[in-house]
Amino acid sequence: xxxxxxxxxxxxxxxNPDLEPVLSGRYDDLVPEFAESLIEWAxxxxxxxxxxxxxxxxxxxIAALTALGAQTGPQLKINIAHTLAAGASxxxxxxxxxxxxxxxxxxxxxxxxxxxxxxxxxxx
Amino acid sequence: xxxxxxxxxxxxxxxNPDLEPVLSGRYDDLVPEFAESLIEWAxxxxxxxxxxxxxxxxxxxIAALTALGAQTGPQLKINIAHTLAAGASxxxxxxxxxxxxxxxxxxxxxxxxxxxxxxxxxxx
Amino acid sequence: xxxxxxxxxxxxxxxNPDLEPVLSGRYDDLVPEFAESLIEWAxxxxxxxxxxxxxxxxxxxIAALTALGAQTGPQLKINIAHTLAAGASxxxxxxxxxxxxxxxxxxxxxxxxxxxxxxxxxxx
Amino acid sequence: xxxxxxxxxxxxxxxNPDLEPVLSGRYDDLVPEFAESLIEWAxxxxxxxxxxxxxxxxxxxIAALTALGAQTGPQLKINIAHTLAAGASxxxxxxxxxxxxxxxxxxxxxxxxxxxxxxxxxxx
Amino acid sequence: xxxxxxxxxxxxxxxNPDLEPVLSGRYDDLVPEFAESLIEWAxxxxxxxxxxxxxxxxxxxIAALTALGAQTGPQLKINIAHTLAAGASxxxxxxxxxxxxxxxxxxxxxxxxxxxxxxxxxxx
Amino acid sequence: xxxxxxxxxxxxxxxNPDLEPVLSGRYDDLVPEFAESLIEWAxxxxxxxxxxxxxxxxxxxIAALTALGAQTGPQLKINIAHTLAAGASxxxxxxxxxxxxxxxxxxxxxxxxxxxxxxxxxxx
Numbered sequence: 001x002x003x004x005x006x007x008x009x010x011x012x013x014x015x016n017p018d019l020e021p022v023l024s025g026r027y028d029d030l031v032p033e034f035a036e037s038l039i040e041w042a043x044x045x046x047x048x049x050x051x052x053x054x055x056x057x058x059x060x061x062i063a064a065l066t067a068l069g070a071q072t073g074p075q076l077k078i079n080i081a082h083t084l085a086a087g088a089s090x091x092x093x094x095x096x097x098x099x100x101x102x103x104x105x106x107x108x109x110x111x112x113x114x115x116x117x118x119x120x121x122x123x124x
Numbered sequence: 125x126x127x128x129x130x131x132x133x134x135x136x137x138x139x140n141p142d143l144e145p146v147l148s149g150r151y152d153d154l155v156p157e158f159a160e161s162l163i164e165w166a167x168x169x170x171x172x173x174x175x176x177x178x179x180x181x182x183x184x185x186i187a188a189l190t191a192l193g194a195q196t197g198p199q200l201k202i203n204i205a206h207t208l209a210a211g212a213s214x215x216x217x218x219x220x221x222x223x224x225x226x227x228x229x230x231x232x233x234x235x236x237x238x239x240x241x242x243x244x245x246x247x248x
Numbered sequence: 249x250x251x252x253x254x255x256x257x258x259x260x261x262x263x264n265p266d267l268e269p270v271l272s273g274r275y276d277d278l279v280p281e282f283a284e285s286l287i288e289w290a291x292x293x294x295x296x297x298x299x300x301x302x303x304x305x306x307x308x309x310i311a312a313l314t315a316l317g318a319q320t321g322p323q324l325k326i327n328i329a330h331t332l333a334a335g336a337s338x339x340x341x342x343x344x345x346x347x348x349x350x351x352x353x354x355x356x357x358x359x360x361x362x363x364x365x366x367x368x369x370x371x372x
Numbered sequence: 373x374x375x376x377x378x379x380x381x382x383x384x385x386x387x388n389p390d391l392e393p394v395l396s397g398r399y400d401d402l403v404p405e406f407a408e409s410l411i412e413w414a415x416x417x418x419x420x421x422x423x424x425x426x427x428x429x430x431x432x433x434i435a436a437l438t439a440l441g442a443q444t445g446p447q448l449k450i451n452i453a454h455t456l457a458a459g460a461s462x463x464x465x466x467x468x469x470x471x472x473x474x475x476x477x478x479x480x481x482x483x484x485x486x487x488x489x490x491x492x493x494x495x496x
Numbered sequence: 497x498x499x500x501x502x503x504x505x506x507x508x509x510x511x512n513p514d515l516e517p518v519l520s521g522r523y524d525d526l527v528p529e530f531a532e533s534l535i536e537w538a539x540x541x542x543x544x545x546x547x548x549x550x551x552x553x554x555x556x557x558i559a560a561l562t563a564l565g566a567q568t569g570p571q572l573k574i575n576i577a578h579t580l581a582a583g584a585s586x587x588x589x590x591x592x593x594x595x596x597x598x599x600x601x602x603x604x605x606x607x608x609x610x611x612x613x614x615x616x617x618x619x620x
Numbered sequence: 621x622x623x624x625x626x627x628x629x630x631x632x633x634x635x636n637p638d639l640e641p642v643l644s645g646r647y648d649d650l651v652p653e654f655a656e657s658l659i660e661w662a663x664x665x666x667x668x669x670x671x672x673x674x675x676x677x678x679x680x681x682i683a684a685l686t687a688l689g690a691q692t693g694p695q696l697k698i699n700i701a702h703t704l705a706a707g708a709s710x711x712x713x714x715x716x717x718x719x720x721x722x723x724x725x726x727x728x729x730x731x732x733x734x735x736x737x738x739x740x741x742x743x744x
Contacts, residue, residue: 003499004536027733031718037541040500042226042726045533052219056180060187060220064227065727067188067353069441069689075727095176096184098403102166103188103353105315106414107437107447113399127375128412151361155346161417164376166354169409189355191725193317193565199355222527227725229687230538231561231571237523251623252660275609279594285665288624290474290602293657300467304428308468311432312439312475313603317565323603343424344432350414351436439601441689470651475601477563478662479685479695485647538722548715552676556683556716560723563684591672592680598662599684 005036008044011054015047015082058083059096066097066112067104073115080119090120129160132168135178139171139206182207183220190221190236191228197239204243214244253284256292259302263295263330306331307344314345314360315352321363328367338368377408380416383426387419387454430455431468438469438484439476445487452491462492501532504540507550511543511578554579555592562593562608563600569611576615586616625656628664631674635667635702678703679716686717686732687724693735700739710740 002010012019024035047057062083065076083093094116101109126134136143148159171181186207189200207217218240225233250258260267272283295305310331313324331341342364349357374382384391396407419429434455437448455465466488473481498506508515520531543553558579561572579589590612597605622630632639644655667677682703685696703713714736721729 004533027730030714030733030737033541034718037500037537038726041533041537041541045529045537046223046226049219049223051215052183052223056183056216057219057223059176059180060184060223061227063184064187064191064224067192068227068725068727075730091175092180094402095173095181098406099170099173099176099181099184100188102170103185103192103355105351105353105440106410107351107440110399110447113402117402128409151358154342154361154365157417158346161376161413162354165409165413165417169405169413192353192355199358218526222530227727229564229723229725230534231564231723234523234571237526241526252657275606278590278609278613281665282594285624285661286602289657289661289665293653293661294471294474297467297471299463300431300471304431304464305467305471307424307428308432308435308471309475312435312472315436315440316475316601316603323606339423340428343421343429347418347421347424347429347432348436350418351433351440466650470654475603477599477601477688478658479599479688482647482695485650489650542719542722545715545719547711548679548719552679552712553715553719555672555676556680556719557723559680559684560687560720563688564723587671588676591669591677595666595669595672595677595680596684598666599681599688 003040004044005040006044007048008039008042011048012039012043015085016078055083055086055088058086059088059092062093062112063096063100066100066108069104069108069111073111076112076115077119080116081123084123090116127164128168128172129164130168131172132163132166135172136163136167139209140202179207179210179212182210183212183216186217186236187220187224190224190232193228193232193235197235200236200239201243204240205247208247214240251288252292252296253288254292255296256287256290259296260287260291263333264326303331303334303336306334307336307340310341310360311344311348314348314356317352317356317359321359324360324363325367328364329371332371338364375412376416377412378416379420380411380414383420384411384415387457388450427455427458427460430458431460431464434465434484435468435472438472439480441476441480441483445483448484448487449491452488453495456495462488499536500540501536502540503544504535504538507544508535508539511581512574551579551582551584554582555584555588558589558608559592559596562596563604565600565604565607569607572608572611573615576612577619580619586612623660624664625660626664627668628659628662631668632659632663635705636698675703675706675708678706679708679712682713682732683716683720686720686728689724689728689731693731696732696735697739700736701743704743710736 009020020035020039023038027034047054058079061079062076065079080093084090094113097112097116098109100112133144144159144163147162151158171178182203185203186200189203204217208214218237221236221240222233224236257268268283268287271286275282295302300308306327309327310324313327328341332338342361345360345364346357348360381392392407392411395410399406419426430451433451434448437451452465456462466485469484469488470481472484505516516531516535519534523530543550548556554575557575558572561575576589580586590609593608593612594605596608629640640655640659643658647654667674672680678699681699682696685699700713704710714733717732717736718729720732
């Protein structure tokens, strides 16, 4: 049976092969075992779980980061890229963000739309 | 062409026929036009939009309300019921909530699980 | 020239003569000087300032506590009572709360309306 | 009887004639009907309501955006400009912001003051 | 070398021997592997780390849960009990909570003091 | 007996001799008595209290600012500098920040680590 760390690594490599090496290079000196802790928890203990498909999981993440406010801006942008990699369309992503104006307020939703526009423009 | 209020009413009636009359009875004396404002905005201007299916919209709502914290407890419970009505399974709902421990922290996710348990128990 | 503590005490007595003795009786054993710290800061250093009338200050407080979510429920209720004491009508209070659905989302606004209804009913 | 969208448009044009065309030009391709949804909800369903004067509504908005934190920075600056347009003085705006240190904490209030300083300087 | 799950279990048992069995009994049917995920992440990947003593870690947790607001009430109470178990005095706990009025606002700090009073009274 | 303002000034001068003059120069024209209000409340009424040592108070502040999100970025950086001045090591600061991923979510903790890296680099 695979460990939560192994399951997380397998999934993270599919979504974004650079994720663990980039996190490790940036943070592991400051916080020993940072990258493997994050991969084990977020990908091994959550995204790799059965019961909800990966694309919907990613759309839920985008909705929540939008509602929590632009403090999560950089992570919102990374997750928009991961959500495209999980098979969602741009329209689905934009709709999940805009709906958050009902729950997190208009300013949070507008900040989320701005983040999506930046990711889409950078990919063109 | 239908107005945003008409579109909202049509969809809200499908998810929860009591929603508008209950909101109207409880709040319209205090806030004139409360119920129709809410139905027009949340259902007419968001849930009724094309581009993202209703079930995924509802799962995104549950994720966001969980991440925002239990202050949204009553609304989280109503939306868990609406999400079941939109065709999601209990497992999908629980997984969307638990994943929020990565973004809103463990306490918010645990409060969300408690809300789901209350809704499921009340339906049995 | 009066100190910030003296100015705070004078204003707090006008809005709610029980405020400092109730706070002192409940918290000063646990947190020495709790009540006088709070009165000095909130009333002496803020509500007693010139430049914005007391009624508008209180309406701003209600708006902010609503937008911050129901975690501030007990304090929201006390401030609704203080806002009535500062000369605002029930309608003005309710409108300040409901407008927060644009900025803090619908669930926060609905929780705020529920708090106002409880205060109004308790006063009848 | 005018619709909520018509009432919203009438008021938004008074506060800021560029608001709807700017929002529409920036967001309507990404989110169809974005600008009219926002105008209908925020201005037609809230700012245009009777029961609380526009200047106080705007000061309540500034207080709430400050307390919610600087994630709402761009929207806070737009609303500071709208609040001046609704007849508030700079002092009233600054006092509404600084009072939020009691409810949202010192960092949120200081970020709000920084936003006000930027708006005032840009207008000179 | 021990795994993060083993390190977490060893520490959680010291702070609160009932923690994992209680969490497992309440949540593992709903969310398979809930308890071991939480123990691995919170205790194995955080509280068991070197570099900051356990008592200070617990005081930091209490400060953060207070500042985040009473939505975290039940988790705040459990962590107050764990902080006493880690060797902190009641006074240290109360001071960490009250200081949060500077950062999370007065309402959040007062809700935190109320939680501490409930825990202290229940232990007498 | 010294006043809360005098106690605050004495402590603030030890942590950061420039703090009051910088705050006064930047904000006192806009908000009369801004700097002395802040020093009286934050330093006189909180950091100068007995019952919890200054270093632990500062670590609690860093934890809370991290959990509240990057909206408090500038204040987080100032407090990281004050925490070093109060005798904490870089490792203790980093550990207090990273632990917040359990309570405020991964994005908030990562933003906190980025702030710490900027402060440490600026000091080298």
